[in-house]
């Protein structure tokens with residue numbers, strides 16, 4: 001092959017159950033060429049990770065999917081909208097000068113608030129300053145339907161995928177983010193409190209969809225932190241079928257200590273050179289989000 005990649009390597013990286021990108025060390029721009037040569041077209045998607053329940057894995061799934069998608073040749077912007085700034089500290093070592101609230105108030109053009117952190121992965125970081133976001137959003141009289149779309153307008157065509165990591169709130173920010181989204185991922189852990197949070201999140205989305213009837217959104221419930229030793233987890237997962245227009249992702253994200261190891265090092269799990277169950281699961285989720293799983297493996301491997 002002209003780009004120096006052996007065809008057997010290509011075959012490996014396009015399987016759905018592999019984790020070879022870091023091992024094969026194929027840079028994202030080459031991955032993109034290889035994948036496009038196979039006929040896949042990278043879609044344009046606005047994806048939010050949203051759940052009222054705290055600790056449901058929004059941040060963990062958002063930044064790991066963002067990183068994985070960038071490895072797979074997707075041009076990704078990760079936007080941290082949580083004042084806790086957990087996603088930010090994985091990829092960004094400085095205190096950001098400007099965050100989303102400064103873009104909302106017009107103090108900073110969006111281009112200036114965005115930083116490249118890896119090939120094909122940029123971040124719009126967060127800080128405690130985003131605590132002002134809600135007040136600024138309420139004070140400004142904005143057209144909710146297109147407000148975030150217009151804010152991202154100047155840079156939107158630089159990316160295939162924009163991923164928003166949301167705080168555990170139901171407020172104006174999460175409402176505007178939900179209107180911006182084509183795909184709404186609701187991470188849920190298999191326990192009573194988390195289920196309750198997930199259902200509240202779903203009913204808030206229903207309210208929004210009743211108001212704006214034409215919204216065509218993919219709502220995906222993702223079970224996370226699944227531990228097969230917990231009997232109640234099986235029970236919750238078996239009980240929950242597709243509800244209220246949402247799909248339940250058939251692959252659960254297993255509890256895996258590698259997630260914490262990677263976080264302690266300020267890394268994505270895909271930067272650790274070892275096999276892990278959560279890596280396999282999040283890889284499937286990332287591919288699902290851009291339609292790559294269906295395209296390369298119509299049978300699925302769930």
Ligand SMILES: Nc1ncnc2c1ncn2[C@@H]1O[C@H](COP(=O)(O)OP(=O)(O)OP(=O)(O)O)[C@@H](O)[C@H]1O
Nearest residue numbers: 053054055056057058059060168225254255256259
């Ligand atoms: N699959 C997993 N295996 C092990 N630990 C996990 C897994 N997913 C998430 N965690 C851990 O669970 C904790 C909460 O995860 P995370 O911060 O992603 O949740 P969150 O929904 O973003 O929380 P918040 O609502 O506060 O923003 C973190 O300490 C994270 O390391």
Ligand SMILES: [Mg+2]
Nearest residue numbers: 058059082086
């Ligand atoms: Mg979070």
